[in-house]
Amino acid sequence: MTTAPVDPMIGRLIDGRYQVRSRIARGGMATVYLATDLRLERRVALKIMHGHLADDNTFKTRFVQEARSAARLAHPNVVNVFDQGQDADMAYLVMEYLPGITLRDLLKDYKRLTAEQTVDIMDAVLSGLAAAHKAGIVHRDVKPENVLLADDGRIKLSDFGLARAASANTATGQALLGTIAYLSPELVTRGVADARSDIYAVGIMMYEMLTGEQPYVGEAPMQIAYQHANDSVPAPSSKNPAVPAEIDELVAWATSRDPDERPRDAREMLDRLREIEPGIRASHLPITTQATMVLPDVSAMTAGATADTQVLGGAALVATATHETSDVDDTAALSTSAARRRRRGYWLFALVLLLTGLAAGTGWYFGAGPGSFATVPNTSTLAPDVATAALQEAGFVVEPSSRTDPVVPQGQVADTDPPGGSQAQRGSTVTLYVSEGPEILEVPAVIGTPEDAAREALDAFTVAEAATQQFSAEVETGFVIAALDADGAALGATYPERGAITLVVSVGRVPPVEGLPVGDAEARLDAAGLEVEFAEPIFHNEVAKDSVVTADWLNDPMRPGDTVRLTVSKGPDLVAVPNVVGLNWQEAGTQLRDAGFDLDYNILADVAPGAFVVSKTTPAADETALRGSTVTVNFAGF
Structure with missing residues (x-):
């Protein structure tokens, strides 16, 4: 029994930073591994070029091109590229790790998808592709294998290994490096590619998702290429009658053999997809029913109903008093009157004694007894049990309570009622408030507002006097880019009362200096408060000698005092x-x-x-x- 050989890359430390854990996939140009970034303590996908291709400049250039192309994109539907480098003879690429499957895996399991599922996936794919086209990048290898479906529901476009600038026509021979099943007619016949070539591939991919098969098949690649160049893609509904007419039209538009008759880029196709999406979903809503309850006839209900009725009756209670009068003789009357006078004398004497006792008792009660006044101890910031003992010793009854407090830490006494230092009767109740910490308040939306307005809106918090300045191309000068908490992280929806906040305020965009003479560029960056350093000059066919080719930010985001690295042209190569x-x-x-x-x-x-x-x-x-x-x-x- 033989065992599969162990991949020698497993367990290897790449460039002193990336620890290889396991192999994810292997392609024609590179192998992808799951690795741990030891510096940032996160999982990443590590793409390593095959060793036999490392000496091929064409492949190495394409590998580096993938990093540059993808790094220019920052979009939720595009796989992020974190790093690129060389370790000995190995060229590698560090990408975002997305546990999940590819669209190809999904199609293998389900063969074909519904119109709604296709619309959901294509919305994400076209969104990512639109960002690439807007950045001037043509993907050139759109296919189900390069659409990642993450376990958490995210959908991302990957593998920009064949991507090129949209303004540069691509040679036919290089175009064949893309998958033949998704090649546009102009790539087959003329060897040129632009954003519309990606749209053609998207249309072929939609056809495959809806029908479970590719429109063109053949025993040899040249047979498939010939069909792309000479035949029109059939309507998906011809294979799957459940496909709506709107989807048929969209696929036909995307796969037109004439590039001028297709959407000019992914954004135009995405807009059309979103126009037809509500109709597609509405036409496929499940039928709902309501149960209907038939009420019995009212008269029948009445006839068959019984009820207990309780009649409360009140009896008139008449108290009849009879008073009988009789004669009383004079002797009895005189005797009764004398007795009454004696009793009144006893009561007057008792009343005098009582009043005297009350006066003495009141004097004692309010002078030295429980009714006397005492000073309420100041118990703020004490532990609750210590404060309770101090109040009881002063002669007060303690009633515990709690409230928020922006200053006193949670668990310590915030205050009392009556407050410490005031006078209160001994034996009276003093409410002891224990701090629950600061009140958690909703944070007003201040991003994109002027700094003064933001400070006013945040008056319940402690806003640092000096705002952090930051360059921004999207936010106007003097407007708030971000609001940071005490740890320097972005504020959430809520924050403690009087909590420390630092505003990040825009100072405008970093001055664009590409194409300027190096002296002018340096002066402009210096005026903006930025430092300048220089990379090695390079040949450039479009930028004049001693003019700036690229201005690379060494920090992101950029703030005054940060450095811009200028690359200067040596002229045409x-x-x-x-x-x-x-x-x-x-x-x-x-x-x-x-x-x-x-x-x-x-x-x-x-x-x-x-x-x-x-x-x-x-x-x-x-x-x-x-x-x-x-x-x-x-x-x-x-």
């Missing part, structure tokens, strides 16, 4: 076109690509590179041209 006339396409293509040129050539040459011989190049051999420009290659007999 001109190289000589290699002489490849007479060579077969396998040798000629390698030399031209190694020289740094993009290529425009007949796609059939990739099928049999040894059979195609170069007859001419434009520009011609030994002519100088910009590195990265396109060389057109013609073949003998074609």
Whole structure:
């Protein structure tokens, strides 16, 4: 019995920071591992280029391009790229780790999806793709394998390994690196790609999600490519009658063979998707029923009903008093009157004694007894049991209670009623308030408001006098970017009364200096309170010599005193076109690509590179041209 070999990368520490835990997936260009970022203590996805490709400049450039392309995007529906680097001979990419499955896995399990499920997923995919197109990036490899469905419900677009700037037409040979099933007709016939090529791939992907199969199949890639170039994608409803007509129209629009007849970018297609979405959901609502209760006839109910009736009767109680009068003789009357006078004398004497006792008792009660006044002890900030003992010793009855207090810590005495230092009768009740800590208040929305207005709205809190200044391209100068708590974190919806708050206020955008002469750029950044440092100058075909190519922020966010690193142009990078006339396409293509040129050539040459011989190049051999420009290659007999 043989066991599978253990991946030597498992357990390895990459670049002194990333501890490899397990393998997630393996592709044609790289292997993806689950790793732990020991510095930030978080799980990440570590993408490591295959060792046999490390010496290939074309693949290495594409690998680095993925990091740069994805790093330019900050969107909830795009997988974040955290880092990129080299450890010995290994090029690696550090990405956000999303536990879950791909759309391809979902389609394998369910074969096809409902219209509502397709709309939900495509809304997220198009949102992420719209952000890429807005940033000038064409993905070039949109397919179910690159749509991640996280366990927590997030949907993200990944793998920008083939992404290129949208303004640069892409050579046909390179386009074939994308999956053939999703290639647009212009990629097959002319080898150029723009945002509309991504839209075509999205339309093919929608067709597959709704029908469970791809529109074109064939035994060889060239057969599939031929169908993309010459056939129209059928309506999904032809395979799945449950697909609404609006979805059919959207797929037809996205997969038009003429790029000019498709949505110009993902944003335009997303807007149309959201227009038709309510109708799709409304037409697929489940039917609901209500139970109906039939009431019996009222007369029948009345006839069959019985009720106990209690009659409260009141009896008139008549008290009849009879008074009988009789004669009383004079002797008895005189005797009764004398007795009454004697009793009145006894009562007067007792009353005098009582009043005397009361006066003496009152004097004692209010002078030295329980009715006397005493000073209420000051018990603030004491422990409740200590404060209770002090009040009882002073002659008071203690009633415990609690209340919020912004100053006194929770669990200590906040105050008493009557307050400490005042006079109160001995034996009276003193309410002892124990602090519950500060009252938790709702935090007003101050982001995007002027600083003065924000301070006024936050008057229940303690706002630092000096605000933190920060550059922002979105928030106007003098307006609040963020409100931070005592730990420097963003305030939540609630915060303790009088809690410390620091406002972060915009000082406007970082001055744009790309394309300016280096002296002007340095002066402009200095005036904004920023430090300047310089990277190694580079060749650049569009930026004049001694002008700024890039201005990289060394901090994010940027604040006055932070540093901007300027990269200055050395001018155009001109190289000589290699002489490849007479060579077969396998040798000629390698030399031209190694020289740094993009290529425009007949796609059939990739099928049999040894059979195609170069007859001419434009520009011609030994002519100088910009590195990265396109060389057109013609073949003998074609």
